[in-house]
Amino acid sequence: MSTNGTPPEEPNVPEQPLVEGTPAPAGAPEESGRRRLAAGLWPPRLSRAQLIVALLLFVLGLGLAIQVRSNSDSGPLRGARQEDLVRILDELDGRTKRLEDEKQKLEEQRKELESSSNQAEEARKQTVEKERQLGILAGTVAAQGPGITLRITDPKGQVQSDQLLDTLQELRAAGAEAIQINGVRVVAGSFFSDEGGGVAIDGKKITQPYEFRVIGKPQDLEPALNIPGGVVQTLEKEQATANVTRSAKIVVDALRAAKQPDYARSSSS
Amino acid sequence: MIAVLGLVAGVVVGLLVRPEVPAVVEPYLPIAVVAALDAVFGGLRAMLDGIFVDKVFVVSFLSNVVVAALIVFLGDKLGVGSQLSTGVVVVLGIRIFSNAAAIRRHVFRA
Numbered sequence: 001m002s003t004n005g006t007p008p009e010e011p012n013v014p015e016q017p018l019v020e021g022t023p024a025p026a027g028a029p030e031e032s033g034r035r036r037l038a039a040g041l042w043p044p045r046l047s048r049a050q051l052i053v054a055l056l057l058f059v060l061g062l063g064l065a066i067q068v069r070s071n072s073d074s075g076p077l078r079g080a081r082q083e084d085l086v087r088i089l090d091e092l093d094g095r096t097k098r099l100e101d102e103k104q105k106l107e108e109q110r111k112e113l114e115s116s117s118n119q120a121e122e123a124r125k126q127t128v129e130k131e132r133q134l135g136i137l138a139g140t141v142a143a144q145g146p147g148i149t150l151r152i153t154d155p156k157g158q159v160q161s162d163q164l165l166d167t168l169q170e171l172r173a174a175g176a177e178a179i180q181i182n183g184v185r186v187v188a189g190s191f192f193s194d195e196g197g198g199v200a201i202d203g204k205k206i207t208q209p210y211e212f213r214v215i216g217k218p219q220d221l222e223p224a225l226n227i228p229g230g231v232v233q234t235l236e237k238e239q240a241t242a243n244v245t246r247s248a249k250i251v252v253d254a255l256r257a258a259k260q261p262d263y264a265r266s267s268s269s
Numbered sequence: 270m271i272a273v274l275g276l277v278a279g280v281v282v283g284l285l286v287r288p289e290v291p292a293v294v295e296p297y298l299p300i301a302v303v304a305a306l307d308a309v310f311g312g313l314r315a316m317l318d319g320i321f322v323d324k325v326f327v328v329s330f331l332s333n334v335v336v337a338a339l340i341v342f343l344g345d346k347l348g349v350g351s352q353l354s355t356g357v358v359v360v361l362g363i364r365i366f367s368n369a370a371a372i373r374r375h376v377f378r379a
Contacts, residue, residue: 033317033375044271049323053312054275056330059307061279066290067299069283081351 147250160194173222304337
């Protein structure tokens with residue numbers, strides 16, 4: 001590109017070079033160009049041309065800074081074309097939908113888990129309830145409820161273990177649910193034995209008076225003991241006295257240790 | 270010297286003040302900046318050639334900016350805005366490079 005033959009569409013170069021403003025030195029054109037640049041730069045002259053150019057360059061710098069800043073401070077979407085934006089929006093919509101679906105699925109799962117845990121809780125409650133009921137039967141938990149107290153006084157020592165066993169069977173037949181005799185819980189596996197003039201239940205010696213605490217329906221238990229030829233009359237034949245007292249609240253608080261069977265295992269599950 | 274100061278002042282003000290560009294002007298700003306850069310390089314070259322005239326510089330600067338903005342505007346209206354902007358940037362880039370080459374020959378003698 002020649003320095004003199006500028007194309008006519010070059011806007012900054014006038015048709016006729018005006019050289020009166022700058023003295024053309026006799027040296028090489030490169031030298032003169034450098035000198036002109038240096039001369040324009042260093043002694044800052046306040047000429048009209050300098051001011052106008054400064055104004056335009058100010059505008060340019062302003063635009064440059066604004067553009068750079070607006071490009072840099074607002075993410076990658078700023079320069080994106082419309083199609084790209086539409087595509088991105090579509091993708092976001094799809095992603096939102098997928099996430100919504102996933103959320104719904106997870107919520108359903110959560111609901112399921114909650115209901116199943118509710119069921120598990122219910123089953124656990126029922127198990128606990130069952131355990132309590134079975135504990136009453138097995139004698140591992142205390143029980144209370146309506147029932148009777150049977151007190152047998154035997155001043156002559158005529159009452160034997162078989163009579164106490166008869167009494168117990170009679171009470172069971174009448175629907176007794178929890179029984180303790182003188183602080184010994186009587187369960188299905190209890191046994192009576194005569195021991196040196198006294199009676200032992202499950203190997204524990206008990207002494208007179210024999211006090212039965214029985215939980216059950218009092219209206220059934222009392223007549224069962226008092227029927228003619230029943231327990232009370234038989235005991236009275238042996239010179240013993242038997243008092244039956246109904247009570248709205250009988251506490252059976254003697255306990256037995258739960259015994260793990262050595263050989264028998266549950267066949268279910 | 271004052272011209273260089275003006276450029277620096279413009280950049281500083283633009284960075285510090287953060288003026289809001291009206292939405293109407295916003296799409297034309299980058300292309301106008303490139304066109305103005307082209308005018309500045311042309312002016313620098315003319316100065317090194319010893320044929321710089323301030324009036325010509327002003328006119329070329331303003332007309333460059335206006336024409337570049339006009340082309341983009343037209344391109345947007347015709348639906349080929351992005352392609353036309355690319356074309357304008359390419360043309361201006363070529364001109365900037367040739368002017369820079371001339372300036373380089375003056376300054377570095379190479």
